Amino acid sequence: MNVTSAPNAASRVQLTADGRLRHFLDIDGLPKALLTEILDTADSFRGVQDAQVKKVPLLRGRTVANLFFENSTRTRATFELAAKRLSADVLNLDIQTSSTAKGETLLDTLQNLEAMQADAFVVRHSDSGAAHFIASQVTPNVAIINAGDGRHAHPTQAMLDMLTIRRSKGAFENLKVAIIGDILHSRVARSQVLALNTLGAAEVRVIAPRTLMPVDVEDWRCRVFPRLEEGLQDVDVVIALRLQKERMDGALLPSESEFYRHYGLTQESLAWAHPEAIVMHPGPINRGVEIESAVADGPRAVILDQVTNGIAVRMAVLSMAVGGQTRDRARRG
Amino acid sequence: MTLPKIPALLDGMVADLEAAIDQRGLDRQRLALVGIHTGGVWIADALHRRLALPTPQGTLDIGFWRDDFGHQGLPEGIRTSHLPFDVEERDLVLVDDVVMSGRTIRAALNELFDYGRPRRVLLAALISLPGRELPIQPDICGARLELAAGDRVKLSGPDPLALSLVSRSQESR
Structure with a gap:
């Protein structure tokens, strides 16, 4: 897969026309106001952890797929918990041991996941730029969250x-x-x-x-x-x-x-x-x-x-990006 | 049209709440007001001072419980909800400034029940407007207003609290 193209040009890919998050790939190019909004939203999600039921219904009926091409325990666990606390259904795919090992290309894997109507992909990959590459290949309605790509960004x-x-x-x-x-x-x-x-x-x-x-x-x-x-x-x-x-x-x-x-x-x-x-x-x-x-x-x-803050931040980013995609689609009609 | 003055509305609501405490046997020692951000928190605060309840007031931001995420995405500026008491088996009064469609109250009830199982929940609103889309009615209401089509009332505050009329033509300008 060709992931050598400059990942720094990502800022426009990450935002909708009205400046809302639709992918979260890199800090580079995101304005201070948006980073502050992520922190404020995450702070509010910290408050939900005081309730008996530590869940909100925002992503009810949606599917979040964790695509981990590289090992991770903590990041994957907190992304899974974040998606579950947003009431999403979660699909964990350890790609190292699944279809790509059997020769399926990355694009085939992605198309299959899109056919399962996933709303967000959380991507961890050892190649820098992998999340950008996936964001450029998927249909416009799927939010891509970078969970670490090579030496590039986390x-x-x-x-x-x-x-x-x-x-x-x-x-x-x-x-x-x-x-x-x-x-x-x-x-x-x-x-x-x-x-x-x-x-x-x-x-x-x-x-x-x-x-x-x-x-x-x-x-x-x-x-x-x-x-x-x-x-x-x-x-x-x-x-x-x-x-x-x-x-x-x-x-x-x-x-x-x-x-x-x-x-x-x-x-x-x-x-x-x-x-x-x-x-x-x-x-x-x-x-x-x-x-x-x-x-x-x-x-x-x-x-x-x-x-603990990792769960809240991942809840914020997932709900903001899926929300940005949703709003974008509703506006396009 | 002339909008009612807030102090008179609050006085009426306090009298109705006192009557409800007596008639419905609410436990005054454990009764808690829960204001819905933002206007509802201001009204709950004013009622709390007048009623001198021993339990501190709670606040809810229903942003994560709204039913229009599928159209609007996540609203900006959601605050942390704060219920400084155990909800379980407690009498609660949910307080909002304006009740119209009823959707905010539906969201607030869902959020509230994630904190526990209250004994009873009453709804108090400063203003009730026509346009209900859900079977939700206030138990205590400052005033029921009929407005011209497209008009809204807006509460500003917290000091001073004041009502103003916003017409659709003004909003679109």
């Missing part, structure tokens, strides 16, 4: 991180945020930097050894720090990334213990940050590699809030 993870930051710290305007670790392989880091800049954070920093820093990082609108001590000075939010050992095919690191010694988030290194700084991690955590257990389980960690 926009719902970035938005759940933004929700977690906003719920802990309030406004973005005065915040300094540092992202530490394996920036090179991280689709999360790129989406986080875009979202933080769009939402108006005062300063975004990335901290990593040069071998784990992408070559184009200078274009990211963030400050680059090769040393942890300088990068953490006075920051309000610390985001540790997972060291993606499975994606490291070259000799990028001398050893995990070496990485931990220089870039591990420990109680000692956290002292360089602002005394009220919060600690985040997208999971799954490599304890003793990028973060010390005492920090991950400590009072400043909001890592489990991130998981």
Whole structure:
């Protein structure tokens, strides 16, 4: 499949003529007002979790298909729960072990799912641009949600991180945020930097050894720090990334213990940050590699809030995109 | 037409609510008002102060329970519903500013029951307009108005609360 075409031109594909969400593929190109609307809607969905029945009827009678071409536990589980809490029927397809392994092409798989009248596809794929490609191929009535594509983007993870930051710290305007670790392989880091800049954070920093820093990082609108001590000075939010050992095919690191010694988030290194700084991690955590257990389980960690917020953000994005498609179709008649 | 003044409408509603508490044996200690965003919350707030009920007031945003998602998609600016009490076996008064089609109340009842099984639910509305599309009627009503075709009443607030007439020609301008 050809997925090399520039994914950055996605903004127009994502919105209806009247500026509503119809696909959610990338933070890039989405206006601040729309990101804020996603956060506000997600906040309201957090309120639903106080009710006895933690469901709303918005997607009753609709079908959401989770298409996971790559392994995922947490993202898939929270997307499934989000769709179920919106009252949708959910179809989980582990494509690695299904028809594509038997030779069916991606387009054949998509056409079959469309024939089953799915209203949204949640797509996780190891190729950058896969969700855009699928959005360009499906009929206009199916909403595509990017659940992570290669090294490119993971926009719902970035938005759940933004929700977690906003719920802990309030406004973005005065915040300094540092992202530490394996920036090179991280689709999360790129989406986080875009979202933080769009939402108006005062300063975004990335901290990593040069071998784990992408070559184009200078274009990211963030400050680059090769040393942890300088990068953490006075920051309000610390985001540790997972060291993606499975994606490291070259000799990028001398050893995990070496990485931990220089870039591990420990109680000692956290002292360089602002005394009220919060600690985040997208999971799954490599304890003793990028973060010390005492920090991950400590009072400043909001890592489990991130998981709860993930359900609310995914409910917001699914209902907004399916709603945008619905409204668009009703207007076309 | 001259629209009624809010304080007089609220006084009438309070008297009717007091009468309903007596006649229908509502449990005043556990009685809770639930305002529907936005105008209904303002009215519930004003009634709550006048009635001096011990239970704090609840608020509902019915945005996720609307029946027009299939046409309109998700409305913008949905707030968090907040019921600071256990709904189970409680007497509740659902409060809205204007009742017309009845669809908002249908959505509010559905949402309310996701929080538990109330003992009784009464409906209080500041204004009732013709145009019901569902079998829903207020138990307590400030005023029943007949408007010219296409006209609407709009409540502004919260301070001061005031009613104004919006005609279709004004809206389209």
